[in-house]
Amino acid sequence: MDLLARAQELLTAHPVVDGHNDLPWRLREQVRYDLERRDIAGDQSAHLHTDIPRLRAGGVGAQFWSVYVRSDLAGGDAVVAVLEQIDCVLRLVDRHPDALRLAVTADDMETARAEGRIASLMGAEGGHSIANSLGVLRMLYTLGVRYMTLTHNDTIDWADSATDEARHDGLTAFGEEVVREMNRLGMLVDLSHVSPGTMRAALRVSEAPVLFSHSSSRAVCDHVRNVPDDVLEQLPRNGGVAMATFVPQFILPAAAEWIVGANENMKAHGLHPLDQSPKAQAVQEAYAAEHPRPLADIGTVADHLDHMREVAGVDHLGLGGDYDGVVHLPEGLGDVSGYPRLFAELLRRGWSEDDLAKLAWRNAVRVLRDAGSVAAGLAGKRGPSTASIEDLDG
Template sequence: MTSSLERARELLREFPVVDGHNDLPWALREQVTYDIDARDIATDQSAHLHTDLGRLRSGGVGAQFWSVYVRTDLTGDAAVSATLEQIDCVDQLIARYPKDLREALTAADMEAARSEGRIASLKGAEGGHSINNSLATLRALYALGVRYMTLTHNDNIAWADSATDEPGVGGLSAFGREVVREMNREGMLVDLSHVAATTMRAALDVTEAPVIFSHSSARAVCDHPRNIPDDVLERLPANGGVAMATFVPKFVLQAAVDWTAAADDNLRAHGFHHLDTSPEAMKLHRAFEAAHPRPIATAATVADHLDHMRDVAGIDHIGIGGDYDGTAFTPDGLDDVSGYPNLVAELLDRGWSTADLAKLTWGNAVRVLGDAEAVARDVRTRRGPSNATLAALDG
């Protein structure tokens, strides 16, 4: 009898995973200053990274949105420059590994990569600080291949509120709404991970195109502000968007939320940023964990979120965004990018159909990018590029 894991691997050969968010470029920046000889992902990098080509293949990954994230303590032109360096890192990886990676700018490119047996490689900017309040910079990022932008990261920006900061502009400012409109015109997906619920609702009120959540799970299952409230999930069918469940334990397991708050406080007390994954910070983390055992999430924990998200938003509006190489800890069974078959096997055991799983892993994400492209073609017939400024719209 064929096991669930064998069935999962077979399904992923036909309908591979489109993952919404992987922080490999930032890990390469932090660990080796983009020296991709020192972190050759054609070889086993399991001692250093969640991601390498062999494990992507084992995991059944067919498309990856590589995050071109920069930290929010980089601001202004420094944030723009760092984002360009991140983009360049992805471009270098695509050029270095052409048998495995294929640049994808469109939904059609994603399908072409699948037919060639290559991994479609897309870029997603994480945080509106990357454009330094400039719509021209937004358009330049699109021209460089960025196909989504997360409106905020962990801190507010001048025109949008973050989920993990105090309310600033009440969601989106007038300029923030113009950013969403310009993203629609370009065909850049509006990513609502990391933003406050007020920002989610404001963006849904403005956008003409489907949105995504590149790496967020269900707030009803785990009450963390990084997750999506049910009233927002309920709006996705009308919008056409896709919510991509994340694997980060501190967002998916309630006990891990509380443990992480204490662990983050411990890092800050010793002078480290709470997102620091340097060897020194990880040594401190491990010592804390030895004294305070960490609650363990599993593939079943993530499946609980997907069950709920399917119930609320519908099967056409969910996906997967692991956040590998952007988190210190991962669930058991989802330890790195080779783990996706374990999640699919768990869902098969819960009675998910092949048709539903094909939408979860591949179809929904490809469709949402294609829909954003179609909206952009229409919007461009009605209006030209916006040259609005933050000062003019928000005073």
Template sequence: MVDDEALETAKTLLSEFPVVDGHNDLPWALREQVGYDLDRLDIAEDTSDRTHTDLARLAEGGVGAQFWSVFVPCSLAGDDAVSATLEQIDCVRALIDRYPDHLARALTAADMETARAEGRIASLMGAEGGHSINNSLATLRALYELGVRYMTLTHNSNTDWADSATDEPRVGGLSPFGEEVVREMNRLGMLVDLSHVAPETMRAALRVSEAPVVFSHSSSRSVNDHPRNIPDDVLEQLPRNGGVAMATFVPKFVLPEAVAWTRAADENMRAKGLHPLATTPEAMAVQREYEEANPRPKASVGTVADHLDRMREVAGVDHVGLGGDYDGTAFTPDGLEDVTGYPRLIAELVRRGWSSSDLAKLTWQNAVRVLGDAESVAARLREKRGASIVRFAR
């Protein structure tokens, strides 16, 4: 039961310091469900029967900036991955063009502040998985020029140059070329995203990076020992690095009891020839049928708040944020069913004693600061280093 007074406090705070959400997979849902036909799935209308996200619900949830994920799965490789990433970028740009009263293209921290002042949602992009650059720093630079402002070094599988959290280690964190990728991201001003990567990759990137890093959608490994979460020793390094860890809401990442259940649900999807992350009506019907026969352990707003409490305790309040992973997961916690849930989470943190200044950092200020700091580092490095000469992995 949400405390009404705490909920009003949360809504008041979000009206001034809205949520910067680190990761939303709506572009992939639009690709998968309607082949990017925005007339067939118009987020200016209520799409709650098909997605976690539409414009009215973003406003109700107090979202003021969104990193739209331009994700492509690891099953796409080489030039196919690059092409699909470009199509994802094109989708985000089409959304911004289609809904200019609601969405504003944002490339910098200053753009985010301008959008907030205008009452529009600052729309940024994050590439989820280093396979999107096909071992080419030239492609990395092209993605930056197209507006991508973070890249997750891996997705669920290793790249040739970085180890994933959910694959067998190959290079021991980062290869020499992987280190060059991090350095070039620093030089560009593209945030290094360490969600999905192995702990050794996290540690290696923190050693190499001169700019703050992000975890766009990861929670605390000490609360739930899942490989997608962040170990305490890594969280402890964020104050020195200046980065931010954005807690995710995916039940199997936040609730220990949900891990085995989700694994079985995923196997059921594969047995029916469907990808576990599919969000088509057919896929969701399969998920609902499985859940009816096998009631799932349910995470809650309090479950996510437990992770945020721990992350604040270890990393400090200047280094926490939010990355829901909406439209990238079949299941969500109770009370956080879609993008309208953020006020309920903030209300729970109010109830737990988080101050207004702490919450403003969590929702808005930390993420904006990190992007601005990365821009400052990039300006210094470009003056110092000039153009990069490394082009391809060797």
């Protein structure tokens, strides 16, 4: 049996849990959540990285759908936006009951796998979406959100971002209370996008395993969005999981250098660097025609996974592709159908099938189960926090 066939067979038994997919925001941008116009039951390759046939082809058995909110939205606007994102995921699940199953626990994930459906979980990307309210945090949990990324691209009132000025030396007192309340609920603390100081502070405070939903190795590619080795080394003690991402500028140094120039060009045209509108894509394509884009490939991703396994151990790795959150992806991983090719490369590099089963499925299921166990243990010890940012941070 060739390596690709072995990978496909393995993913049938141990499908991929993908930590981060921005399909809901893409549906907002493209069709204002009109699911008739982007029916993911069929081929949407002309518009999206993601649809059900390609999820099936990629061996994806569980997906954390990002209920992302742009970090220039704040307060009530951010809360409205995250609720609309949650509504989009719930409508997708209702619309495709034969293929998708809402999941809020590890048991739900296992049930979906047994039924041959894709477990659909939600992760909120950016702590600004709770508008400094632990009550809003609890409501997101009640609606099914099972991780929250503490920041997105901007530093917020209580946590420092990797891509903005650090103002808090990691977390403020209220930020620490957010982490404790997430532990009490059973919501995973996601440390992608945050500064190393925030990573270390959250690991110090958290009583439950943490998650990096879409971050790779900073030692392999020195990008601020990646995880330093000293943080990866803490995952065995914490029990958390780092899910390697596929974003070229995060994994390939030459691509990281290229994106700096491309972003400046976008700003010069009055566009946000993350804009994915047709106008923005045309500007990017014109820039790439004059400045050829360095290309990452499957081997680039595998290099990160090799290093992360060496530092953190195979029990603490996963995958978070960031599909539909970026325009460009590594060669061979251009949409959600590409996972078997990555697993074939890891087999070629000598990864055992047991190790790959952990990478694909077991680690992510375990970390959610462990977060639930911590919450169950805390249930009799403390109730919902009534603290406010004004109380704790003055």
